[in-house]
Amino acid sequence: MIDIHCHILPGLDDGAQTLENSLAMAKAAVNDGIRKIAATPHHQTSRYNNPKKVVVEKVNQLNDALQKEGIPLEILTGQEVRLFGDWELEYDHDLIATVNDKNYILIEFPANHVPNYAEHLFYEMQTKGLTPVIVHPERNSQIVEQPDKLFSLVEKGAITQVTASSVTGDLGKKIQKFSFQLIEANLTHCVASDAHNTTTRPFHLSAAYEEIEREFGTEIVYMFRENAEYIISGQMIYREDPQPIKRKKILGLF
Numbered sequence: 021m022i023d024i025h026c027h028i029l030p031g032l033d034d035g036a037q038t039l040e041n042s043l044a045m046a047k048a049a050v051n052d053g054i055r056k057i058a059a060t061p062h063h064q065t066s067r068y069n070n071p072k073k074v075v076v077e078k079v080n081q082l083n084d085a086l087q088k089e090g091i092p093l094e095i096l097t098g099q100e101v102r103l104f105g106d107w108e109l110e111y112d113h114d115l116i117a118t119v120n121d122k123n124y125i126l127i128e129f130p131a132n133h134v135p136n137y138a139e140h141l142f143y144e145m146q147t148k149g150l151t152p153v154i155v156h157p158e159r160n161s162q163i164v165e166q167p168d169k170l171f172s173l174v175e176k177g178a179i180t181q182v183t184a185s186s187v188t189g190d191l192g193k194k195i196q197k198f199s200f201q202l203i204e205a206n207l208t209h210c211v212a213s214d215a216h217n218t219t220t221r222p223f224h225l226s227a228a229y230e231e232i233e234r235e236f237g238t239e240i241v242y243m244f245r246e247n248a249e250y251i252i253s254g255q256m257i258y259r260e261d262p263q264p265i266k267r268k269k270i271l272g273l274f
């Protein structure tokens with residue numbers, strides 16, 4: 021399996037703090053059946069700044085350590101970029117790390133809303149040949165309330181990634197249910213761990229695929245797994261036309 025979203029690099033954000041933490045996560049990933057991970061430290065949040073150069077350096081160091089330890093896992097570059105206005109300037113100065121240096125870029129919204137300028141910035145990214153990947157939309161409270169916000173971004177070419185622990189129910193029944201609705205409405209295109217450690221925020225990737233298979237059958241599982249491959253190799257992903265999620269009618273109104 022391939023994991024396109026993971027905080028495995030040591031000492032950069034709220035993920036692994038030490039090389040020992042990173043190696044423990046690497047072993048857990050291999051045990052879960054993962055063979056490639058895009059390391060995606062937070063970038064441009066209020067607490068963390070990790071420009072591309074730093075990511076590349078740490079990825080090389082971790083790959084060396086993995087080889088020395090004989091752990092069969094490959095780390096690729098990436099970044100989880102908080103959407104911010106000066107995005108283009110940073111991209112032009114080579115501070116932004118796309119997934120495996122190809123054309124997909126992980127984008128994080130603030131937890132409770134979708135910025136109004138998202139649509140415009142996504143348009144800018146797409147004119148540069150990049151595809152924005154909205155990470156864990158199921159954990160954004162405004163998207164949960166108004167899924168149309170997500171629909172309109174996906175309709176215009178963005179793709180999305182649900183988090184494995186959301187799909188398995190480890191982040192609560194409500195988030196799990198909404199994740200299923202996103203899958204059903206073709207509003208999400210792949211699943212990733214967003215693992216931060218081996219305890220409170222672990223991988224759960226194989227369990228998530230099992231859950232998706234139970235709920236939706238093998239075809240979606242294949243599609244999601246292949247999409248992860250396409251994302252790291254910079255190819256077009258599979259996508260079906262997105263459908264709007266119908267809000268529940270308020271009972272007893274009429």
Ligand code: FE
Binds near residue numbers: 025026027100214
């Ligand atoms: Fe993350």
